Amino acid sequence: MSADGYEPVIGLEIHVQLATRTKMFCGCALGFGEPINTRTCPVCLGHPGALPTLNAEAVRLAIATGLALGSSIAESSIFHRKNYFYPDLPKAYQISQYDEPIASGGQFAVLAEDGITSVGITRAHLEEDAAKLVHLGAGGRRADADESVVDFNRGGTPLLEIVTEPDLRSAAAAAEFLRQLQLTLRHLGVSDCNMEEGSMRADANVSVRPTGSTELGTKTELKNMNSFRFIEQGITRELERQIGLLEAGERIAQETVHFDPDTGAIHVLRSKEEAHDYRYFPEPDLVAIVTEPAAVEEVRSSLPELPSARRARWQEELGITFEDATVLSESVGLAAYFEEVASRADPKLAANWIRNELRSALRDTTKQEPHESAVTPERMAELIGLVADKSLGAKPAREVVLPELIETGDPVSDIVERRDLGQITDEGELYALVDRLFDENPDQLAQLQGGKDKVAGYFVGQAMKATGGKADAARVGEIVRERAGL
Amino acid sequence: MTALHELTAEAAIRAIEAGETSSLELVDAALERVTSDPWHAFLAVDEDGARERARAIDANGERPPLAGIPVAIKDALSTRDLTTTAGSRILEGFRPVYTATCVERLERAGGIIVGKTNMDEFAMGSSTENSAYGPTRNPWALDRVPGGSSGGAAACVAARQVPLSLGSDTGGSIRQPAALCGCVGIKPTYGAVSRSGLIAFASSLDQVGPLARTVRDAALTLQAIVGRDPLDTTSLEWREPIELPAGERLDGLRVGIISELNGEGIEASVRGAVDSAAATVESLGGAVEQVSLPSVEHSLSTYYLIAPAECSANLARFDGIRYGRAAEGADSLLEHYERTRDEGFGSEVKRRIMLGTFALASGYYDAYYLRAQKVRTLVVEDFARAFERVDVLMSPTSPTTAFPLGERTDDPLSMYLSDVCTIPMSLAGLPALSIPCGFADGLPIGLQLAGPAYSENRLLGVAHALEQALALDQAPPEPA
Numbered sequence: 001m002s003a004d005g006y007e008p009v010i011g012l013e014i015h016v017q018l019a020t021r022t023k024m025f026c027g028c029a030l031g032f033g034e035p036i037n038t039r040t041c042p043v044c045l046g047h048p049g050a051l052p053t054l055n056a057e058a059v060r061l062a063i064a065t066g067l068a069l070g071s072s073i074a075e076s077s078i079f080h081r082k083n084y085f086y087p088d089l090p091k092a093y094q095i096s097q098y099d100e101p102i103a104s105g106g107q108f109a110v111l112a113e114d115g116i117t118s119v120g121i122t123r124a125h126l127e128e129d130a131a132k133l134v135h136l137g138a139g140g141r142r143a144d145a146d147e148s149v150v151d152f153n154r155g156g157t158p159l160l161e162i163v164t165e166p167d168l169r170s171a172a173a174a175a176e177f178l179r180q181l182q183l184t185l186r187h188l189g190v191s192d193c194n195m196e197e198g199s200m201r202a203d204a205n206v207s208v209r210p211t212g213s214t215e216l217g218t219k220t221e222l223k224n225m226n227s228f229r230f231i232e233q234g235i236t237r238e239l240e241r242q243i244g245l246l247e248a249g250e251r252i253a254q255e256t257v258h259f260d261p262d263t264g265a266i267h268v269l270r271s272k273e274e275a276h277d278y279r280y281f282p283e284p285d286l287v288a289i290v291t292e293p294a295a296v297e298e299v300r301s302s303l304p305e306l307p308s309a310r311r312a313r314w315q316e317e318l319g320i321t322f323e324d325a326t327v328l329s330e331s332v333g334l335a336a337y338f339e340e341v342a343s344r345a346d347p348k349l350a351a352n353w354i355r356n357e358l359r360s361a362l363r364d365t366t367k368q369e370p371h372e373s374a375v376t377p378e379r380m381a382e383l384i385g386l387v388a389d390k391s392l393g394a395k396p397a398r399e400v401v402l403p404e405l406i407e408t409g410d411p412v413s414d415i416v417e418r419r420d421l422g423q424i425t426d427e428g429e430l431y432a433l434v435d436r437l438f439d440e441n442p443d444q445l446a447q448l449q450g451g452k453d454k455v456a457g458y459f460v461g462q463a464m465k466a467t468g469g470k471a472d473a474a475r476v477g478e479i480v481r482e483r484a485g486l
Numbered sequence: 487m488t489a490l491h492e493l494t495a496e497a498a499i500r501a502i503e504a505g506e507t508s509s510l511e512l513v514d515a516a517l518e519r520v521t522s523d524p525w526h527a528f529l530a531v532d533e534d535g536a537r538e539r540a541r542a543i544d545a546n547g548e549r550p551p552l553a554g555i556p557v558a559i560k561d562a563l564s565t566r567d568l569t570t571t572a573g574s575r576i577l578e579g580f581r582p583v584y585t586a587t588c589v590e591r592l593e594r595a596g597g598i599i600v601g602k603t604n605m606d607e608f609a610m611g612s613s614t615e616n617s618a619y620g621p622t623r624n625p626w627a628l629d630r631v632p633g634g635s636s637g638g639a640a641a642c643v644a645a646r647q648v649p650l651s652l653g654s655d656t657g658g659s660i661r662q663p664a665a666l667c668g669c670v671g672i673k674p675t676y677g678a679v680s681r682s683g684l685i686a687f688a689s690s691l692d693q694v695g696p697l698a699r700t701v702r703d704a705a706l707t708l709q710a711i712v713g714r715d716p717l718d719t720t721s722l723e724w725r726e727p728i729e730l731p732a733g734e735r736l737d738g739l740r741v742g743i744i745s746e747l748n749g750e751g752i753e754a755s756v757r758g759a760v761d762s763a764a765a766t767v768e769s770l771g772g773a774v775e776q777v778s779l780p781s782v783e784h785s786l787s788t789y790y791l792i793a794p795a796e797c798s799a800n801l802a803r804f805d806g807i808r809y810g811r812a813a814e815g816a817d818s819l820l821e822h823y824e825r826t827r828d829e830g831f832g833s834e835v836k837r838r839i840m841l842g843t844f845a846l847a848s849g850y851y852d853a854y855y856l857r858a859q860k861v862r863t864l865v866v867e868d869f870a871r872a873f874e875r876v877d878v879l880m881s882p883t884s885p886t887t888a889f890p891l892g893e894r895t896d897d898p899l900s901m902y903l904s905d906v907c908t909i910p911m912s913l914a915g916l917p918a919l920s921i922p923c924g925f926a927d928g929l930p931i932g933l934q935l936a937g938p939a940y941s942e943n944r945l946l947g948v949a950h951a952l953e954q955a956l957a958l959d960q961a962p963p964e965p966a
Contacts, residue, residue, distance in 0.1 A: 042584050046803045048572070048685040049564040049586060051718050081799050083846075085823055092802030150807075279846035281855060284690035284796060285681075287719050 011166035017199035024158035025052030036151040044156035046090030066103030097125035120165030131155030171235035234259030318347035340377030374409030490515035509554025516556035531601035553596030564683035576830025586683020595710035603638030612904035633663030640667035658908025665883035665932020676915030677722035680715030688793035731950035736770040742777030742876035759924030791858035798842030883920040883932030
């Protein structure tokens with residue numbers, strides 16, 4: 001089986017638990033790990049006559065997210081009731097936004113191995129989470145449970161569902177999209193986006209089509225994967241499964257599938273053809289969310305600089321590449337570290353040194369990120385500065401100074417002195433050295449003067465050897481030519 | 487002195503203030519009639535609690551506006567620790583953990599809750615015969631219905647069990663029983679009274695309001711319960727306080743008789759009483775004209791799409807899992823749902839859940855629910871046009887006087903027609919009230935007055951002036 005000739009088409013639906021103090025429609029505090037059914041009230045238990053009230057902070061966080069994704073914020077948006085019977089849904093309907101969401105449209109750019117992808121955002125809408133079913137018994141699964149308990153502590157937790165266009169073209173890009181989204185939402189304080197704890201959950205709509213085709217293939221919905229790694233693995237497996245089916249001349253059914261990370265297998269959960277009729281209708285218990293443009297501007301002005309905006313600023317003002325900017329903005333700490341170094345040294349060199357030299361050296365030794373290491377931004381900038389003005393050779397800087405800096409955190413000048421690595425800046429000393437080398441190697445000098453320019457390199461090499469690498473090779477080359485009369 | 491149970495709320499307040507009686511005496515007098523209850527107006531009585539609060543009010547000397555007055559609460563309103571069933575088997579014995587905002591406000595105003603009144607199951611009905619606990623009887627003729635769904639709330643006031651009660655009105659459930667029992671009932675502007683704690687039938691239509699024997703008593707009660715509640719986002723800021731009406735003239739008032747509700751389908755005696763009320767308006771200085779509201783003719787069918795649609799979702803929570811009555815011995819989750827709801831709901835409730843489920847189903851939504859909402863907008867616009875010409879609209883409250891028990895129970899459509907005059911105002915969210923305007927064969931006739939949103943004070947003023955001029959305050963006969 002081969003993936004050649006097929007193009008993956010992937011869209012994501014992400015549920016993010018908003019970092020509010022209280023639930024979406026009542027005053028119960030959010031929490032984790034409390035004894036079951038201790039964070040409940042008549043509203044989130046669906047008692048007769050209890051009415052939902054809207055959590056204003058959840059609306060603010062939804063607006064902040066919408067702005068970060070480049071969405072337009074609806075001046076008026078409403079809630080619907082999504083009706084179905086299940087014990088985790090106490091009202092037998094979920095209050096959710098439907099065809100008039102708070103945020104729609106937008107773009108979010110991510111860098112993956114296969115390049116930069118700009119992913120369209122379809123919408124972001126507010127809704128309440130269901131309660132949690134706890135199956136008591138041997139396996140913790142419904143089938144072999146002795147008893148099932150509904151824990152309403154989670155019921156009514158505010159969620160924001162973000163839906164993307166089917167713009168992703170690889171499993172890696174999908175995982176990278178989620179990483180970048182997680183970073184952005186954490187940065188905004190919208191959510192802690194902890195996939196293991198379920199505060200960020202992702203479903204993927206996956207299909208394949210012949211390369212070059214613009215029509216969409218039949219999609220399947222890959223449900224509820226709880227780590228970036230499983231998402232990438234799950235999508236990869238599902239793409240393989242779909243291509244296998246097509247290669248075998250079979251059709252893909254529109255169904256919900258589940259990836260089992262233990263076995264790597266894809267299981268079909270249910271066929272979409274038997275989908276529920278949720279009988280959506282506008283929620284009469286809640287008035288519309290009216291968002292004045294001024295209120296949107298207020299949220300906008302309160303936002304911290306977004307990773308995407310910071311990347312753009314770095315590209316424009318500091319002249320670094322999108323790739324460097326993406327890597328260096330992966331975490332808030334790393335981004336701040338880079339900014340510190342770049343304010344004291346050449347930004348392009350700073351990006352290169354931090355991303356390539358410092359991070360890989362740290363990876364091999366202390367396993368720290370730059371901002372966690374002994375190498376303060378001041379020291380890093382000092383090192384970059386010494387290399388830039390040729391007081392220190394790049395090779396000794398990389399091979400001698402950096403490891404010692406990581407280990408000790410000492411001032412770079414101390415290390416250079418201690419290890420006697422300072423470059424020879426005395427021109428007279430270099431001239432004398434070249435003259436001595438000419439005296440010792442008359443044959444080579446003759447070849448050079450006879451037009452064999454390559455031999456200049458021989459003298460530079462000898463000079464470097466004689467000085468233990470402390471000479472500036474380029475300058476030595478110039479002196480060699482000058483003294484040879486070329 | 488008049489017997490204590492005969493006193494209006496206003497008269498009772500004066501008697502307490504004059505030291506002629508106490509809250510405990512009033513409550514005792516009420517409880518005597520509430521516990522004997524030959525009308526079956528009550529589903530639950532809180533004797534000990536009521537006496538305890540009466541003693542406390544007598545002792546502490548504070549005089550909030552309704553201090554010490556016995557009141558009854560429709561069983562659709564949640565009352566903490568006091569059984570609340572909404573007239574349904576599925577909530578048999580249910581004791582809520584919280585109290586409805588309007589009930590809390592009434593208690594804060596000094597009202598003393600003596601019990602919960604009978605109603606059509608989940609407020610679905612116009613005769614109180616859909617109560618799972620047996621019908622309430624009309625105090626004017628025990629073989630007739632009191633109207634509904636707030637039949638117990640109207641009967642208990644008419645029968646002088648208590649001077650005041652709270653009801654709820656979705657398509658006429660306060661006004662129509664008020665008319666059939668010969669008392670005053672107000673459905674305020676949608677949003678005037680918090681719905682928090684009102685067991686929902688149709689959320690976009692449900693509204694709590696008072697029933698009383700006089701317009702001023704009803705106004706006193708409304709005063710206590712209106713206003714914004716943070717627990718109900720659809721509740722309104724109420725800027726102008728409700729005033730106690732006092733005027734006797736209607737000079738300059740423009741009254742419109744809704745022509746669509748003054749002809750076919752309205753009993754002759756009812757039409758006659760409304761016409762003579764119109765003549766009274768003119769005699770008090772007002773002007774009366776006919777006003778047409780063309781979309782009113784579609785109101786009933788519109789209502790019977792929107793209300794069942796909302797109820798199908800509102801009643802889905804009754805599954806016997808967290809509270810209420812659960813079927814025993816089910817082998818699966820689905821069977822548990824099916825049997826609990828089959829055993830717990832009556833036939834009218836099931837009928838409306840099915841109607842509503844159908845109206846919302848994928849593929850039918852546009853043709854039914856969405857179209858009904860569009861007609862609802864037309865009704866709103868019709869009223870807005872009418873109120874450019876007149877200040878108040880007038881019609882019968884009910885097309886007939888109280889009908890015999892059992893007459894319409896097998897004919898849902900004829901039962902639905904009981905609300906033909908009251909539904910349009912519900913669809914438009916407008917305030918409307920019913921006052922007695924005459925009798926036919928010993929049965930009361932109700933007059934409906936309706937106005938634009940927030941016009942409660944004007945409506946109360948007109949109703950009070952008419953009430954004074956018509957002078958119809960009579961007690962029904964005491965049962966043998």
